[in-house]
Amino acid sequence: MPVLHIPDTIRYQIIAHSTGATLCLWETAQATSSREQPFLFKVNQRVASKEEAQRLLTYYLEGFKGN
Numbered sequence: 924m925p926v927l928h929i930p931d932t933i934r935y936q937i938i939a940h941s942t943g944a945t946l947c948l949w950e951t952a953q954a955t956s957s958r959e960q961p962f963l964f965k966v967n968q969r970v971a972s973k974e975e976a977q978r979l980l981t982y983y984l985e986g987f988k989g990n
Contacts, residue, residue: 929984932963937976945969946976948983 929935936947949965952958970976 933984935980937973937980939973943969943971944973944976946979948980 932951934949934951938945938947946968947965948968950963952961952963954961968976968979970979
């Protein structure tokens, strides 16, 4: 599997469970008095396997690289 460059602000976790896996993906944000959560966005995506979660993560990071 190729090595992924993950920006410093991106965090993820792949969690295996009995029916597949969940990819949790979020982008951290600096805390401010008006920000309720310490992230810009957060996604929890259920998929069929850990491998599919890894592919989804790779797909996301490839798109992020273009920005």
